[in-house]
Amino acid sequence: MAKKGFPGMGGAPNMNNMMKQVQKMQKDMEKTQAALEEKEVEASAGGGAITVKVSGKKEVISIEIKPEVVDPEDVEMLQDLIMAAVNEAMRGAEEMVSKEMGKVTGGMNIPGLF
Template sequence: MSKKVFGDIMKQAMQMQEQLKKIQEEAGQKTVEASSGGGVVTVAANGRQEIISIRIDPSVVNANDIDMLQDLILAAVNEAMRKAKEMMAEEMKGLTMGMNIPGLPGLF
């Protein structure tokens, strides 16, 4: 491999690294929401796959049926995390030029 080709590859790798850093920084600003039980539980997550809020309608809080509330929260959290992961995978497509690089969205 010539020095020029190697230099070009290194330059591209550095550019990708800068773009990845920018995407990671912006990830915390982008959010997704998911709800369950017809909207009685709503969960918001950011692009870093962090839960940033959980809203529970007081009408669903029943001390005699905690299992139902737990199931609703779990369903909403799982859906929010799925959406956050999907959102970041879409963001990464531009960086990876559509190539599927296993584990790359998991960097967040």
């Protein structure tokens, strides 16, 4: 008599166990995503002249610019500093999200997940 289920998968009892694990992982991921939304990453450029905060949702929360860095004669430098700080904060947020979600997924890289 042939076994039910997929070859090498061990049949229905293991499939049920796998489904429970997937459901648990999904719940854990939802909790982690909610917690990440509350976290912030901060980065600065120009020796602290520009400070940017980004949420775990990868949204810019705030940009602080010290008055002494604002020079109407050199707007390009200010733009570069803002861009550098935003990019660094976004990288930090991405790293934070990947690290936290990696804990939930056991390090599995699931495309499009986060």
